[in-house]
Amino acid sequence: MIEAAALTKDYGDKRAVDDLSLTVRPGIVTGFLGPNGSGKSTTMRLILGLDAPTAGNVTVNGKHYRDHAAPLHEVGALLEARSLHGGRSAYDHLLALAQTHGIGRSRVDELIDLVGLREVARKRAGKFSLGMGQRLGIASALLGDPSTVMLDEPVNGLDPEGIHWMRNLLKGLAAEGRTVFVSSHLMSEMALTADHLIVIGRGRKIADMTTDEFVSQASGNVVRVRTPQAAELEAQLAGPDVTVKPLERELLEVRGLTARQVGELAAAKQIVLHELTPQQASLEEAFMTLTRDDVEFKAAEPEEAVV
């Protein structure tokens, strides 16, 4: 369980996280979505106490992360930025982390096997591919058998087999009753794993709802209409908030009106309809619709200040 209240973080005069309040619950996978530079990584660093908030408060299982006696048992985190010394072997890296909590070598071996790094465990981690580094990061995150698992862009650099494994891992962790908090800038990836979504843009919360709600709310009114009188219907539908796009000779895509409105209007004007279908926008479209302003703003701005 992660609870943030009015969390704000400034780096110089750039506000990375802006009055962000959120609750991440156990037993489900919560997706943390936002364009690059929207404050996801910063929020995760604030949760771990790596950075101190400018204002606001964040707790894990009711306490500040730093006040837990066995922090790795509370939160296992994979951060987006590399968090290991490339000169050290995977085994020694995990061992050094394990030893801070009195966790034994057998646990280190167990996790190396879990993420499939057995053959390279004694090699310097600096030589690892992105995917292997990512798996080592997962092993570090799970080392302390944490009640909350927090992963920043975990599928980055994974091969298809690894991505599939990651999805199942996340669902499995949630099914065990753990709190699973996963960030991504890829909506489609989240659609397959997350039960709940928190969307941020420019450090502010844009949406906080179940994945299903998110799709239906953000998709807007898009209706496909098939009619032999396409030109006639197009003229009738025209209005300030309505856009009509011909897809084929007799097929129109109408934005800004419901199927019901289109149907009633066609009946009133005695236009024949062969098809009238409400369209569900893809998650990717829904996400882009929601965050469009933030992305546009972002393009004119310098990169996120990362410390």
Added chain:
Amino acid sequence: MSGYAGVGTIPRLAHTGRVTQARVALSEWTKLRSLRSTRWSLFAAVLLTIGFPVLFAFVTSSHWGSMSPSERADRHPLDIALAGVNVSQLAVAVLGVLVITGEYSTGMIRASFSAVPKRLPVLWAKTLVFAAVTLVLMVPSVLAAFYASQAILSRHHILQTSMSHPGVARSVVGGAVYVVLVGVFALGLGAIVRNTAGGIATFAGIFFVIPPLMNVLPASWNTAISKYLPSEAARQLFSLTHDSSSLSPLWGGLLFAAYCAVVIALAAVLLLRRDT
């Protein structure tokens, strides 16, 4: 690369201990011993500490016959025995800086502070483990340097001294303590600067640039100030002769230990206050 384990087999951990200072120290020992830079730096420090005295003992022995009496009078057995200390301090200081800045440059610091979010135990453990390891290596090294150089000189029956002579044992062991404290001082600077190049440059500035600059000052100022500089105070630990322009070995050593304490304390304050 193959073989992810099947999911549903995420093993539970029977028992998770709490973070303790002793556990963090063990973790820091693992970190220290598992890096090549540590092994090379410490190997270099040991080699230089013993190698230079051996080399100088040979050179002095072979040239003794051609040296003038005044030149002979200038030679002191301890200068030869501790000739390596001035060089090995560099290797140890660089390692001291790297012990902490290596974590910042690689991002390891995020993993370290995620495991130990109270942070200070990491700094204490690093300092303690690093000091213990260098002490354990440097004491035998200076003893080996002393006995080896004496053995070479004794074949020519020149420049003989012994551990029982006043100040000799203190100087020899003081040489080892000097290197250890220099390493701790450098580690503290590294923790403050958080950057390898910056840490080494700061150390070099304090130890090698500021002292000669003192010569620009009026002589009376120079003598009044110079002996309190970190490098000058620390040197008293292994220099055999002391006069009014220098502190005693005890006070010099204590003053430099105080400098180390101040640097580490400043590092601790900054460690708690700064973002990672």
